[in-house]
Amino acid sequence: xxxxxxxxxxxxxxxxxxxxxxxxxxxxxxxxxxxxxxxxxxxxxxxxxxxxxxxxxxxxxxxxxxxxxxxxxxxxxxxxxxxxxxxxxxxx
Amino acid sequence: xxxxxxxxxxxxxxxxxxxxxxxxxxxxxxxxxxxxxxxxxxxxxxxxxxxxxxxxxxxxxxxxxxxxxxxxxxxxxxxxxxxxxxxxxxxxxxxxxxxxxxxxxxxxxxxxxxxxxxxxxxxxxxxxxxxxxxxxxxxxxxxxxxxxxxxxxxxxxxxxxxxxxxxxxxxxxxxxxxxxxxxxxxxxxxxxxxxxxxxxxxxxxxxxxxxxxxxxxxxxxxxxxxxxxxxxxxxxxxxxxxxxxxxxxxxxxxxxxxxxxxxxxxxxxxxxxxxxxxxxxxxxxxxxxxxxxxxxxxxxxxxxxxxxxxxxxxxxxxxxxxxxxxxxxxxxxxxxxxxxxxxxxxxxxxxxxxxxxxxxxxxxxxxxxxxxxxxxxxxxxxxxxxxxxxxxxxxxxxxxxxxxxxxxxxxxxxxxxxxxxxxxxxxxxxxxxxxxxxxxxxxxxxxxxxxxxxxxxxxxxxxxxxxxxxxxxxxxx
Numbered sequence: 001x002x003x004x005x006x007x008x009x010x011x012x013x014x015x016x017x018x019x020x021x022x023x024x025x026x027x028x029x030x031x032x033x034x035x036x037x038x039x040x041x042x043x044x045x046x047x048x049x050x051x052x053x054x055x056x057x058x059x060x061x062x063x064x065x066x067x068x069x070x071x072x073x074x075x076x077x078x079x080x081x082x083x084x085x086x087x088x089x090x091x092x
Numbered sequence: 093x094x095x096x097x098x099x100x101x102x103x104x105x106x107x108x109x110x111x112x113x114x115x116x117x118x119x120x121x122x123x124x125x126x127x128x129x130x131x132x133x134x135x136x137x138x139x140x141x142x143x144x145x146x147x148x149x150x151x152x153x154x155x156x157x158x159x160x161x162x163x164x165x166x167x168x169x170x171x172x173x174x175x176x177x178x179x180x181x182x183x184x185x186x187x188x189x190x191x192x193x194x195x196x197x198x199x200x201x202x203x204x205x206x207x208x209x210x211x212x213x214x215x216x217x218x219x220x221x222x223x224x225x226x227x228x229x230x231x232x233x234x235x236x237x238x239x240x241x242x243x244x245x246x247x248x249x250x251x252x253x254x255x256x257x258x259x260x261x262x263x264x265x266x267x268x269x270x271x272x273x274x275x276x277x278x279x280x281x282x283x284x285x286x287x288x289x290x291x292x293x294x295x296x297x298x299x300x301x302x303x304x305x306x307x308x309x310x311x312x313x314x315x316x317x318x319x320x321x322x323x324x325x326x327x328x329x330x331x332x333x334x335x336x337x338x339x340x341x342x343x344x345x346x347x348x349x350x351x352x353x354x355x356x357x358x359x360x361x362x363x364x365x366x367x368x369x370x371x372x373x374x375x376x377x378x379x380x381x382x383x384x385x386x387x388x389x390x391x392x393x394x395x396x397x398x399x400x401x402x403x404x405x406x407x408x409x410x411x412x413x414x415x416x417x418x419x420x421x422x423x424x425x426x427x428x429x430x431x432x433x434x435x436x437x438x439x440x441x442x443x444x445x446x447x448x449x450x451x452x453x454x455x456x457x458x459x460x461x462x463x464x465x466x467x468x469x470x471x472x473x474x475x476x477x478x479x480x481x482x483x484x485x486x487x488x489x490x491x492x493x494x495x496x497x498x499x500x501x502x503x504x505x506x507x508x509x510x511x512x513x514x515x516x517x518x519x520x521x522x523x524x525x526x527x528x529x530x531x532x533x534x535x536x537x538x539x540x541x542x543x544x545x546x547x548x549x550x551x552x553x554x555x556x557x558x559x560x561x562x563x564x565x566x567x568x569x
Contacts, residue, residue, distance in 0.1 A: 011172075013174055050365065050371045051365070059143055060116065060143060062144055064110055064116055066118070066128075066130045073130075073131070074126065083124060083127070084125050084233035086231050086233060087231065087232050088232070
């Protein structure tokens with residue numbers, strides 16, 4: 001299976017050298033080719049599996065349970081200013 | 093060449109739950125940045141989302157109100173993209189099987205008829221945080237209080253054929269959302285946001301390539317942006333060019349849009365099923381229960397107001413803009429049942445205008461329905477004229493006093509005693525012999541002059557009906 005490794009890497013924000021891309025291409029192709037075998041199974045009349053557990057979703061009550069833990073949560077942020085996370089400029 | 097415009101709209105509505113879609117953080121607007129976050133909505137590893145049940149209920153309620161089908165089993169998916177205000181690197185959304193599918197809204201159409209706009213689906217998802225760029229050098233600031241706030245995305249069919257139709261649909265949808273109390277729907281606060289897909293084609297030929305307009309946060313800008321885009325595409329095609337599928341950002345200050353090409357590259361969202369959430373299952377019984385709790389909808393209310401209170405369709409429309417206003421009107425009618433139309437006039441034409449000047453919504457009116465009804469009673473029994481009543485209303489807005497107290501204190505009681513009115517008329521006639529002679533010589537237009545003078549001399553307190561009647565008699569001499 002032929003894969004545009006560079007595009008996949010770009011979408012995943014992973015920087016690859018050309019040689020890494022050349023090496024990973026066939027590996028990813030093998031994995032997908034292996035998964036592709038599943039399409040040989042006859043699934044007529046079988047409902048798609050949405051989730052491995054056949055459980056309905058538990059729901060949360062609409063009640064505030066979290067208080068302000070900004071200081072603790074921001075302790076691991078690389079850069080913070082006046083309570084805001086600071087990131088490299090992202091707008092064009 | 094005649095071009096047909098084709099518009100489809102995607103509306104993101106913030107659901108007004110107290111807590112976020114998948115965690116117990118508050119959704120309160122305007123708090124200190126990043127004080128309403130937790131490991132779940134910050135996208136920390138190992139955290140699991142749990143759906144807010146009320147957000148699902150409100151989405152179902154909205155679906156029922158647009159006559160849509162409810163999928164008793166719906167699924168969540170991950171929409172993957174990178175942006176710093178999306179801490180997980182994906183948004184939990186519904187792609188393959190949304191909660192709501194296949195509904196419609198009827199908007200006012202041409203020739204007084206109705207036009208049906210199809211609604212493809214409503215799916216649930218979570219909001220991203222907020223990025224700030226202005227005045228910052230080389231960096232952006234991120235506030236994640238909004239991250240994880242529940243949204244419903246309402247996707248229409250490409251059924252609108254003009255900017256005006258798009259606006260009519262949006263206004264109708266906005267009003268419905270407010271009535272259902274599923275969102276604050278405040279556009280300035282980003283609680284009701286619109287993206288527009290716009291294309292043009294020759295009637296009878298396939299649809300043209302569409303451009304997606306983003307960042308539309310007021311009805312006025314949406315109309316401007318769509319009209320700008322329609323002209324841009326027509327000019328482009330007529331000049332031999334071709335419309336490319338792209339996302340365009342409308343700049344309301346410049347009155348033009350520009351392409352967001354970089355966004356195109358990232359447009360590959362690679363949806364896949366959200367493994368952290370099993371399917372959302374609801375029973376038909378739950379859906380029926382939600383349907384049973386459905387409030388009266390704007391259209392039903394409008395028709396009832398016309399039928400029950402004899403209002404014009406215009407007044408009925410004005411008074412059903414919000415549930416609170418409609419309720420206020422009905423309290424007013426309950427307190428002044430003799431004349432529902434008078435109630436409508438004073439509420440729609442007088443009180444609402446004054447409240448607007450004060451920057452207040454009807455919910456916060458300093459004059460209660462009961463107090464206003466007290467004043468309408470005095471108009472009904474001819475204690476004051478409509479003209480004087482406007483001054484009384486002003487005084488009521490400025491104090492807690494009721495109409496009777498103000499009329500008494502300011503001596504505003506209408507003069508309906510014919511002897512007193514005759515005396516004023518005699519004095520006015522004596523003071524204006526030339527006009528009197530003119531009137532008697534056939535200048536009947538001078539009647540207005542005398543009415544004005546008499547009303548002025550009585551400080552507006554003379555009963556206008558009686559003034560007219562007595563003047564007709566006395567001027568003839």
